[in-house]
Amino acid sequence: xxxxxxxxxxxxxxxxxxxxxxxxxxxxxxxxxxxxxxxxxxxxxxxxxxxxxxxxxxxxxxxxxxxxxxxxxxxxxxxxxxxxxxxxxxxxxxxxx
Numbered sequence: 242x243x244x245x246x247x248x249x250x251x252x253x254x255x256x257x258x259x260x261x262x263x264x265x266x267x268x269x270x271x272x273x274x275x276x277x278x279x280x281x282x283x284x285x286x287x288x289x290x291x292x293x294x295x296x297x298x299x300x301x302x303x304x305x306x307x308x309x310x311x312x313x314x315x316x317x318x319x320x321x322x323x324x325x326x327x328x329x330x331x332x333x334x335x336x337x338x
Contacts, residue, residue, distance in 0.1 A: 246266070246267050249267060249289070249293060250262040250265055250267065252285075252286065252289055253274060253277070253278055253282075253286060253289075253290075255281075255286075256277045256278050256280075256281040256282050256286060257273070257274065257277050260273070267293065271294060271298060272302055272307065274290070275290065275294060275298065275299055275302045276302060276306070276307055276310050276311065278290045279299075279302075279303070279315060279319050280310070280311060280312055280315045281315075296323075299323070300323050300325055303316065303319050303320060303323055303325060303327060304325050304326070304327055304328060305327070305328055306327050306328075
């Protein structure tokens with residue numbers, strides 16, 4: 242089991258490739274981490290994500306997606322998994338209009 246923040250962030254590094262993970266904090270940057278892992282992550286990465294963050298936080302970021310940060314298929318998939326509808330935002334998706 243991964244015991245510390247540095248090890249956890251190392252597991253997420255492939256999905257946070259444009260960020261300096263040595264400067265990231267799991268709590269402070271959770272919106273970025275959750276968004277990137279749900280968009281780009283493997284099953285192993287998403288399983289770890291669900292162990293670290295509570296479902297309410299994850300659902301909150303799916304329901305209120307960061308503009309321009311989600312791909313259509315990922316947001317649609319996670320919306321179905323959690324049975325929620327992302328808030329409409331013309332900058333997020335055409336699919337949900």
